Amino acid sequence: MFASAIALGLVAASTVFAAPYSNSTLAAKPGNSTTVYKRCGTEISQAKVAEVEAKFKAEAAIPVHWHVIAKDKTPWGGWLSDKQIRKQIDVLNDAYARTGLKFKLESIDRTIDPQWFYEGCPATGTEANIKRALRKGDRKHYNVYSNEYAPLCALKEGLLGFSAFPWEWDQLIDGPILDGSVVHWGSLPNGPLLNYDLGYTLVHEFGHWAGLYHTFQGGCGRDGDFVDDTPDEAGSVNGCPIGLDSCPGRGIDSIHNYMAWTDDSCMREFTRGQIKRMAALLKQYRNIKVTIPFW
Numbered sequence: 001m002f003a004s005a006i007a008l009g010l011v012a013a014s015t016v017f018a019a020p021y022s023n024s025t026l027a028a029k030p031g032n033s034t035t036v037y038k039r040c041g042t043e044i045s046q047a048k049v050a051e052v053e054a055k056f057k058a059e060a061a062i063p064v065h066w067h068v069i070a071k072d073k074t075p076w077g078g079w080l081s082d083k084q085i086r087k088q089i090d091v092l093n094d095a096y097a098r099t100g101l102k103f104k105l106e107s108i109d110r111t112i113d114p115q116w117f118y119e120g121c122p123a124t125g126t127e128a129n130i131k132r133a134l135r136k137g138d139r140k141h142y143n144v145y146s147n148e149y150a151p152l153c154a155l156k157e158g159l160l161g162f163s164a165f166p167w168e169w170d171q172l173i174d175g176p177i178l179d180g181s182v183v184h185w186g187s188l189p190n191g192p193l194l195n196y197d198l199g200y201t202l203v204h205e206f207g208h209w210a211g212l213y214h215t216f217q218g219g220c221g222r223d224g225d226f227v228d229d230t231p232d233e234a235g236s237v238n239g240c241p242i243g244l245d246s247c248p249g250r251g252i253d254s255i256h257n258y259m260a261w262t263d264d265s266c267m268r269e270f271t272r273g274q275i276k277r278m279a280a281l282l283k284q285y286r287n288i289k290v291t292i293p294f295w
């Protein structure tokens with residue numbers, strides 16, 4: 001109040017000298033100048049932009065090494081084409097678009113071995129043999145193996161895939177060898193597995209590779225999957241049971257989550273909490289830096 005009263009008084013009292021005042025004082029203030037300012041002097045050529053952006057993309061994308069293990073060179077023998085694998089990488093990129101993660105297909109190799117094809121079950125000598133022979137890269141490289149272990153894994157219902165967790169690289173003796181994910185060749189996009197033909201098996205398995213548990217981990221217990229915005233769940237469910245509330249209250253089950261066990265057509269999301277957990281664990285255990293986009 002005091003300051004503005006003084007200012008008003010000055011204007012009123014100096015009417016005669018208005019012209020000199022406005023020229024010498026007011027015009028000198030940057031805010032009142034008629035000069036058209038250029039907002040910023042930072043400039044970069046389009047050629048340089050293209051160069052750095054290409055490099056940034058290449059660095060930010062997780063390199064994927066795909067190891068096809070087939071029974072023979074037929075489609076039903078697991079002999080996946082480059083095109084099928086590229087389609088799967090596209091599905092991976094789409095599913096993870098909101099997480100800031102990108103994937104780049106780095107290499108494909110193919111091995112024909114019926115024993116490897118059928119018997120590469122979790123925690124078996126065959127699984128270790130396959131990976132010891134084929135695995136590529138360091139802890140930042142994502143190795144994917146496709147085969148058909150069901151029904152020989154003593155699992156009546158068959159098995160779509162399984163994966164290593166990121167901390168296992170350091171904590172298991174065979175960690176660096178066993179790192180990566182294994183998926184049933186039929187789970188790729190447009191594959192023959194009914195209800196599991198959109199390619200979300202690998203989306204789910206990568207979630208484990210990045211440190212996510214199943215949404216039903218820990219049942220109705222307090223910590224559950226260690227992600228705050230996924231309501232706790234009593235156990236795994238198949239299909240797409242809309243509205244299921246297996247642990248009464250505290251939100252309905254995350255049946256649409258990629259880390260559930262529902263049908264591919266039911267899956268569509270990661271939560272913000274899961275995205276943050278993946279970024280934190282990828283940084284801590286794999287030295288992969290993820291920039292989570294705003295949304």
Ligand SMILES: [Ca+2]
Binds near residue numbers: 223225229230231
């Ligand atoms: Ca949770």
Ligand SMILES: [Ca+2]
Binds near residue numbers: 232245249252253
């Ligand atoms: Ca609930």
Ligand SMILES: [Zn+2]
Binds near residue numbers: 204205208214
């Ligand atoms: Zn899983």
